Amino acid sequence: MLRIVRAFWHDQRGIALILVSVMLPVIIGFSLLAIDMSRVNNLHNDLQKAADAFALAGAAELDGSSGSWIRAERAMATLVSNDSYFSTVGTNGKLTLTSGQPGGTANCNAAGNISWCFLKAIPTSDSTQITAANLTTYVADANVATGEAQTRFVQVTVTPVGFAAIFPASFLTGNAANNGFNVSAVSVAGFVSGVCDFTPVFICNPYEMDANGTNRAGGYTLQQAVSDPAVHRRLIELRKVGNGAAAGPGNFGFLEPPPGVGNGAQALAETIATSKPIGCYESGHVSTKTGQNAGPVQDAFNVRFGIRATGGGFNSAEYGPASNVRKGAVPASKGNQCPQYNQLTFYGAGNMGLPRDATTPYMSGRMGDGNWDLSTYWSTNFASASRPSSWNATKPTRYEVYKYEQSAGLVGTASAGGEVGTPPNACQPPVTSVDRRLLYGAILNCNALEAAGNDLSGHSTNLPVEAFGSFFLTEPVASASDDASVMVELVDVTGANGQGTLNNFLRDEAQLYR
Incomplete structure (x- = not known):
């Protein structure tokens, strides 16, 4: 009897099945997390590319001359239309990002899926973000004639869109009632215009x-x-x-x-x-x-x-x-x-x-x-x-x-x-x-x-x-x-x-x- 117990104790056959059974939830969890990270990374890349495209299109018109704000808005509205995927909005997760033309009279405005501010300067350090708290330091004057002459940059922010995670997002967000979170993107572009041999x-x-x-x-x-x-x-x-x-x-x-x-x-x-x-x-x-x-x-x-x-x-x-x-x-x-x-x-x-x-x-x-x-x-x-x-x-x-x-x-x-x-x-x-x-x-x-x-x-x-x-x-x-x-x-x-x-x-x- 003792020999049978000792043999059973030292028998390792089938141990892999036990280990796999124990680790299977972890393996599945990490797989889902990897899939989610890939999906959210693709979504953020789409949003960031859209923000960059809107910012570059608008910045190309910011030559400091009269009418540059309305030209920038027109460029963003007519030249750019980007698709994003894997969000909770749109058709089957596909969202087409667009802008609009509010009239070019405001130094900060929003239309379509984006908002923007015309800036006269940006922080010297990239680690310093432009937020609502310090925006007045960098935003161009609200008077159109003065502001257009000052404007050198445009900051474009994509309206946050929802992302539904497969992996239980409550572990990440701390909100047990929410299995998703929002994703956005911000881009700042500027226009350098000049002449040579003048x-x-x-x-x-x-x-x-x-x-x-x-x-x-x-x-x-x-x-x-x-x-x-x-x-x-x-x-x-x-x-x-x-x-x-x-x-x-x-x-x-x-x-x-x-x-x-x-x-x-x-x-x-x-x-x-x-x-x-x-x-x-x-x-x-x-x-x-x-x-x-x-x-x-x-x-x-x-x-x-x-x-x-x-x-x-x-x-x-x-x-x-x-x-x-x-x-x-x-x-x-x-x-x-x-x-x-x-x-x-x-x-x-x-x-x-x-x-x-x-x-x-x-x-x-x-x-x-x-x-x-x-x-x-x-x-x-x-x-x-x-x-x-x-x-x-x-x-x-x-x-x-x-x-x-x-x-x-x-x-x-x-x-x-x-x-x-x-x-x-x-x-x-x-x-x-x-x-x-x-x-x-x-x-x-x-x-x-x-x-x-x-x-x-x-x-x-x-x-x-x-x-x-x-x-x-x-x-x-x-x-x-x-x-x-x-x-x-x-x-x-x-x-x-x-x-x-x-x-x-x-x-x-x-x-x-x-």
Whole structure:
């Protein structure tokens, strides 16, 4: 008997079945937990990808210009539609995540399956979350005009969706009555917009609205002006912002040159005169340069017209003139010299540059009505040469005429007084890689910036840009004084309604930050 008991005690046959029976609930539990972890991970990935897509779509419109909030909402509503799986809502666990367009008037809003806030900044540390408690530190101003200019980021939060666990979730949540929990996702994206190879110039927006929502340019916005030929052919008289001079619509000044260019008026003038500028500027972070003497700056503009700098300088190929320098002037003395400004005779018999507008009813007499004398200009310079018939119905811009002279081979045609548009051989060879008659600059809402305490005639930093633009120089700068006029015609701007001619300069990038 004792032997039988001892044999039974040492018999190990069938022990695996006992161990499996004991561990089977644990094995099944871990299997269910692994399945749940996979399901909830897939759900969170779907929600996170949706949040990222919404944030990137919205951030791509946050260029700091007017209407950026409503454009961001439109982009999120129309460009993004993501599916998520394994939630307790939707059809068989499939939920299509969408947004909506509440109108672009609020700095924080919600629509569809997401909510969002437009932010002016984010915490420096990724471990610091943006919550309801600290949101006021980072959210853009509730006033649309101010907030849009501040906005650099958008935070998108997906509305939490339920997840039903197979594994008893009460062990995880501590709620015996609930076998599930909610899953959400948050994403922060920002927009970096800028230009490279741009001249360090800013132009005060001639179409900037005042505090009452009106302006002195006929009520047009900058974007409306560039899309309407009757408006953007208006001639604009720019004047330099000097020390103590107020910066307002129609003024221009200088941006901080890129590192390595050097200080002083001559270095600044060289960065304006060159055909190979190296400056890059972001739309939310430009800095103005303290006012400089205007003398070399006048030369920096005029070398583009085949006019030799007064004090020498600008004698290398990168400072060459445009390929069409017709300006209504011939040298006072004969010969194919490269003249200085004071050696030119303007508007002599039979010579005519691009004329100014007939009247200047806008911007206190510094913006014309767009009605300029095309017929006399054409007959003076090109006699009976044909021109596009469409110009008879819609008057072209001066820039269009200038470009047509080049494409039609009329640059070398002599006017009645003997002027040709070809630069003198004694000047540097004409630059053909870029259009030297175009002035590129950052367009600032100077009234609003100065009202906010910025000194645009001095050194102000981190200024938002309404748009980057190009302006056609219609005539040389006549004076070296600080109140000298630079006559320009608006050609194109970045952003809404832009014509696309500045795309080669643009460096736009929406990127995820969190």
